[in-house]
Amino acid sequence: MENFLVKIAFFLYRSKWYNQTKKFFYDYLENKENPSKHYVDLFFIFLILFSVFDLVYSVKNKTPHWIVIVDYYLITTIFILEYILRLWVHGNTHHIIIKEYEKSKFLQIDFSSKDTIKNILLEKWQYIKSPIAIIDLVAIIPLYREIRVIRIFKLTRYIRSVKQFLDVLKSKYFELVTLAILLLFVIGVSGISMYIIEGNTNSKINSLLDAFYWALITATTVGYGDISPVSDMGKIVSMITAVVGLIIIAFGTSLMVSAFFEKLGEIKDNRIIEDINKVDNFVIICGYGQMTKMLLREDNFNSKYIIIEKNSDVAKQGIKDGYNIIVDDASKHNVLEKFKNSYSKISLICLGNDDIENIYITLNAKSISKEIKVVARASSSMMEKKFKIAGADNVIIPNIAANTMLLTAINNPIMYSAMHSLLAGKNAAYLDEIRVFGYDNIVDKKIGNIAFKEHKLLLIGLKRGDEFIFNPSKDMILNSDDILLVMGLKISIEYFNKTIQGSLS
C-alpha cells in the first residue's frame, strides 16, 4: 500500500501530461489572473440562469421536454464535473504524499499511509467546507426540484459585488456573531414568554414555532400583523421585544455600513488591480505628480496603466482628475506582489521625487520578477549608476535635460528651438519609427527613390538588425524588417505609413 501510494505520487509528479492537464483546469476554473477564464465564467453563468429560468417558468407553465432533459441531466452533469474538477485542482495530493515520504526517509521512520491519507483528506476538506463549495454541492443534488433554486447562489462565485459583500461581513465576523446570538436570545426569551402567556388564549399561537415566528417578526420590526398579542401581559412583552429588537437591528445595520465604509477604498483598489491584472501588457506608475500627469497626457498607454500613490489626499486629487489610481505604498513587497502575473508583461515607472524611495521601489519590483521593466526618475547623474545597479532598465534625469537645454539656450539660441522641439516631440520635429514590412511598397527600393521629401519627412537613420545607421546612403536598398527613424509632422508620418502600406494611392 505504502509503496503503491509513493509510486503513484512520483509518477504523477513526473508526468508532464498530468501536470499540464491539472494546470489547464486550474487556469480555467480558479486562476483569476487568466484572462480566458472569463469565458468559462460566462458559460457557467449562462447555465445557472438557464436552470433557474426553467425552474421559474415551470411554476405556472409546462416546460418543453428537451429543456427538462437539458436542465435535469446535462446541466447537473456539468455541475457535478465542475465540482469534481474544482476539488481535484484544490491542492496537490501527490505533493503531500511525496512530502510525507521524504519526511519519513529523513527521520528514518516508517512511512505512514494513514497519516498521509488523513492529511490529503484534511486538505480536500478545507475546500469541501467552504461556503461556495457547499452551495456547489447542494446545487448538484437534483432530487428535490425546489432545492435547485440554490443554483442561483452559485452566481456568488462570479459576481464580484456579492463576494465583496461576503468579505465585508467576514471582516466583522465576531461582532455579527455576537449580535446574532443576542438576537436569538431575545427571540428565544420573547417567544417562550409569549407561548406561556398566550399559548392558551391566543388562537393564532398554536405552537412554540408560532411564538418564535411572532417574536422574530416583531423584533425585526417587520410586523406582518398576522399574529398579535391579545392580553395586557402579551402587549408588554411585544413592546419590550420591539424596542430591544430595534436596538439590535440598528446596531447591526450601522456595523455593516461602517464595515463597508472602512473597506470601500480597499474594494475599489482591489477591483482596479483585478482589472489591470487581466490585461496582457500594462504599466504601473509609482507616484502621482506633475510628471505623471504630463506622461499620461503624452501617452495614456491605452488606459492600460495603474498609478500607486501613498498619500491619500494626493490620490484623491488623482481620482478627481480621472486617473486609475490606488492608495498604497509601492515600496512594500506585498503591494507590488499583487501584480505578479504570469500572463502579463509589466512595466513600472518610478516618478517620485525621492531617489532613495525610487531605488527601493526598483529593487522591490526586480525582487518580485526580473521580467518587470523598470524606468526610474533620478535627481542627478550620480544617482544613475545606483539605479542601474538596482536593476533599472532606463533612468530619466530631468535635470540633465534641463542643463543641456539651458546651456544650449544661452550658447546656441537657434539650435535650442530645434532641440526643444525634438526633445519635447513638438511641431514639425516629431521623431517616429516606421517598421518596414515585407508587403510594403518600399521594400527592395533604394532610399534615394523613396518619397520622404514629398511627404515632408526627414530620414534620420535606419536600424537593420542590431545596427543603427545614421543618415543612410541614398543607394542603400530597404529590406523587410528594417526600421526607419523619421522626423516630421505626426500627420505626415501617418500619411507616409499608409502610403507605403498601399492603403492610399
Add this chain to the structure above:
Amino acid sequence: MSLQKKVWMFGYSQESKMIAASLRDGNFAINIVESNEKNANDALLDGFKNTALIDVTNDDELEPLGIKTSDYIICVMDDEHLNVFLTLSLRSMCPKNEIISISHSIYATQKLKMAGASKVIDLYQVSANRIHSIFKKPIATKVLDSFISTSYEISFGEFTVSKGSCLDGVILENFDFSQFNIILIGVLDWELGDEFIFATTNIAHKLDADDIIVCIGNNNDLQEFEKKLRMSSK
C-alpha cells in the same frame, strides 16, 4: 576685459544646484539671487561668491542688482507662483534681456510665456516624451539621448552662413548635406522672420549671409563641415 557671459540665476534650490554647477563649468559668471536665507547660504557654501539675499517680490530690491541688457536671466524659483511673478517683474524691468524660465508643471509653462519668458524649459514635457519614447520608440530614444548626453556621438550643430561661403546664396533644396554625412534640421532665415523653420516644412529657402542653419550628425562630421564652411568663406 572679461568675455564671460553673465548669468543671473534666481533661485538656488536642491534641483537648481545642478544647473548652477553646470553653468559654472560652462565658464559663465554666475550671480545667484535668493529670497530664502538657507538657500542663499547653501549657494555661498557651494562657492558662489556673488550671491544676493533679497526679497525678489520687491522691485526696489531687484533694481539695484544692476542687470545689464546683455546678461542672461534664469528663473528657477522653487515656488511656481513666485517664479511666474518674478519672470513678470524682471520682464517689466529688463524688456530686452533673454529670460529663461524652468517650468515644473503643465500649467506654469503657458503662464511663464505670458509673463514674458523668452524661453521656457518644460522639464516634465521633455521627460514625459522620453518615457513615451522608451516604451514606443526605442531607436528614437537613443537618438534623443544622444542630444542630451555628451557620451553619444550624434549631436546638434549650429552654423552661421558667412558672406561668400559655400552656403551664401544657395537654395537649400539644391544643397546636398549628405556629402558631409550630416542632416539639415532647420534654418533661421532672417528674410522670413526670426522663427526657426524646420526642414520638414519643405519651403524653398535661399540662404543669405547671417542666416543660421542647424544640423545633426556625428561630432566629427559636424566639425568637418564647420571647417569647410569657414574655409570656403576665406
